[in-house]
Structure formats: C-alpha cells, structure tokens
Amino acid sequence: MDRYDERDTIFSRMELVPGSERYKTYYARRPELEETDAGLRFAAGGTYRAGVIEQARVSSAFRFLHDTRPLATGRGQAAGLKPDRKPPPDKESFILTGSMLRDIAFDYGAVSFGYSALKMECFYNVRGRGYEYGKPVSEPLRNALVYAVEMKREKVEKAPRVDETYEVARGYIRAMVIGMALSYFLRELGYRARSHLEGESELVLPAAARSAGLGEIGRMGLLLTDIYGPRVRLGAVTTDYPVDALPGEYMPVQEAGKVKQFCSKCGICARRCPGKAIPEGEDLAESAETGKPQWTVNPESCYSIWKKYGTDCGICVSVCPYGSA
Numbered sequence: 001m002d003r004y005d006e007r008d009t010i011f012s013r014m015e016l017v018p019g020s021e022r023y024k025t026y027y028a029r030r031p032e033l034e035e036t037d038a039g040l041r042f043a044a045g046g047t048y049r050a051g052v053i054e055q056a057r058v059s060s061a062f063r064f065l066h067d068t069r070p071l072a073t074g075r076g077q078a079a080g081l082k083p084d085r086k087p088p089p090d091k092e093s094f095i096l097t098g099s100m101l102r103d104i105a106f107d108y109g110a111v112s113f114g115y116s117a118l119k120m121e122c123f124y125n126v127r128g129r130g131y132e133y134g135k136p137v138s139e140p141l142r143n144a145l146v147y148a149v150e151m152k153r154e155k156v157e158k159a160p161r162v163d164e165t166y167e168v169a170r171g172y173i174r175a176m177v178i179g180m181a182l183s184y185f186l187r188e189l190g191y192r193a194r195s196h197l198e199g200e201s202e203l204v205l206p207a208a209a210r211s212a213g214l215g216e217i218g219r220m221g222l223l224l225t226d227i228y229g230p231r232v233r234l235g236a237v238t239t240d241y242p243v244d245a246l247p248g249e250y251m252p253v254q255e256a257g258k259v260k261q262f263c264s265k266c267g268i269c270a271r272r273c274p275g276k277a278i279p280e281g282e283d284l285a286e287s288a289e290t291g292k293p294q295w296t297v298n299p300e301s302c303y304s305i306w307k308k309y310g311t312d313c314g315i316c317v318s319v320c321p322y323g324s325a
C-alpha cells in the first residue's frame with residue numbers, strides 16, 4: 001500500500017524557496033505542481049488579517065514551536081543539556097503501566113490518550129518538513145503513545161478570524177510539551193523515544209490517532225473524537241517500549257463506523273467550506289493508511305482560502321456538530 005510522501009503536502013511545498021536547490025529538485029520531480037504552487041505562494045489576500053499585536057501572538061507561537069524541533073529526538077540532551085546524565089535504571093527494577101503514561105499526558109493537559117503498535121502506513125514515506133527533509137522513514141520506532149489536547153470552543157467559533165489561528169498554535173504548543181514530557185521520561189528509563197510535533201513529525205498524526213482509538217477520520221479529513229469532535233490538536237511519541245504489553249486501563253476506544261455514518265448524513269462542513277475543498281457527496285477515495293474508503297479534502301482549494309483570509313480559516317471545525325462537549 002502506498003505511503004504519503006511528506007514533500008507532497010501543501011505545507012511542505014509552500015515552504016520551498018524559489019531558486020533554492022530544494023525547490024529545483026522538487027519541481028523537477030513534480031513539474032505539474034509548479035504553476036499552481038507559485039499562484040498559491042504569491043497570492044495576495046488577508047481579509048481577516050489582524051493588527052500587529054494579534055499577528056505577533058500567532059507568529060511568535062509558531063516561531064517558538066519551530067525552535068523546539070531539535071528536542072523532538074532528544075538532540076538537545078545529546079547536545080549537552082544534561083551532560084551529567086546518570087545511566088538508566090535496570091528495566092527489571094520497575095513496572096511501567098499505561099496509566100502512568102496517561103497520567104503524565106493528562107498532567108500536562110491532554111484530554112485523550114491511547115497507544116498502539118503502528119503499521120508503516122501511519123508513517124510518511126519520505127520526510128518533507130523539519131530537520132530531516134528528504135530522509136526516507138524506513139525503520140521508525142513503531143510503538144506509539146498518541147494523545148489529544150482540546151481547543152476552546154469559544155476560540156474555535158471565532159473562525160476564520162485570527163483568534164482561531166492562535167488557538168491552533170496554542171494547541172500545537174501544548175501537544176509539543178506533552179510529547180517532550182513523555183519522550184524525556186521514557187529516555188530517562190533507558191528507552192528510545194521521539195516526539196512528533198507540528199512540522200517535525202514522521203507520523204501522519206490523524207492516522208496514528210485513529211489506530212490508537214482516539215477517533216475516526218471525518219468528512220473534513222480531520223480526526224473526529226466522541227467528546228470534542230474535531231476541536232482537538234494531536235501529538236504522539238514513538239518508542240521501543242513495548243506498548244502492547246502495557247498493563248492498566250487507559251482510554252476507551254471509539255466505536256468503529258460511527259463517524260462515517262454521521263458524516264454521510266451531515267455534510268455541513270462541505271456546504272460551509274468557502275473553498276469548496278470538502279466533498280459534498282458520497283465519493284470516497286481509498287485511504288493510504290487503511291485501504292478503506294474515506295473522503296478526500298482538496299488541499300490546494302483549502303490553502304487558497306487560507307491565503308485569501310490571512311488566517312487558517314477553520315470554518316469546517318467551527319461548524320462541525322460532532323462531539324458531546
């Protein structure tokens with residue numbers, strides 16, 4: 001089954017700098033995308049662009065997030081943040097439970113948590129963002145702890161204004177902190193672990209979250225959770241700790257098929273999407289991760305609206321009725 005090449009995602013393509021070697025190499029491989037991408041990259045717009053202070057709140061949050069990327073793999077530790085680190089304890093001398101890991105995630109603000117041994121289809125084939133651009137993901141750590149943080153309803157309902165974008169950035173930062181807490185903890189115990197955060201992830205996060213039982217992919221292409229619907233941001237840590245052997249209660253698994261049934265009748269996000277990026281009908285395409293049919297969002301149409309608005313839109317998330325909270 002095909003895996004996603006992260007270099008083909010719209011976010012990776014929009015980060016390409018015209019004239020750079022990376023730019024030339026990419027469009028030599030995908031020449032059919034160059035004109036479309038140039039139009040998107042240089043499109044004017046910004047209907048909902050806010051004042052200097054509001055913009056700085058968003059851009060500073062993303063800059064901070066960007067600067068934490070080296071810590072995702074513990075490179076910060078290796079670079080000497082803790083040079084006097086003691087050897088890890090003997091693995092026979094402690095019992096690590098799923099509840100302990102869930103508690104760490106919840107202590108730092110998670111609202112949902114699960115774990116799963118992931119299929120390779122949940123990983124990008126080749127990295128397209130962050131420090132490992134162009135690197136094949138060939139032998140990743142397969143055991144994953146996956147979690148979600150909630151985005152505040154009152155902020156999400158401000159979409160497509162900048163308040164919603166700020167809430168997205170805030171969600172990414174909280175997810176990053178949880179991933180750092182879990183991955184540093186596992187490394188302290190002598191396991192390998194890496195955190196997957198926005199822009200520095202080997203994982204297709206919604207696929208990993210679905211595999212860990214946090215929810216299912218809805219018509220808008222995002223994970224829908226039973227309680228918060230799509231009003232969540234996701235994060236994950238992969239490790240060589242054998243998660244399937246974790247004893248202890250953690251979180252109930254969402255009922256399979258419920259989202260597809262709901263979305264089939266609903267369709268609100270598709271009708272309200274200003275870019276007509278979300279399919280309205282029952283046309284389903286085969287999912288790269290599961291091979292099962294699911295709806296496919298048009299990323300170019302969506303991104304054109306982001307450029308037009310000068311925010312990340314978010315109307316689909318704000319109008320979705322799925323979820324009990």
Ligand code: SF4
Binds near residue numbers: 218220263
């Ligand atoms: S708005 Fe409706 S169709 Fe769209 S994802 Fe939410 S529940 Fe599904």
Ligand code: SF4
Binds near residue numbers: 272301303314317
């Ligand atoms: S973010 Fe906006 S443009 Fe993109 S799919 Fe959602 S509603 Fe459509």
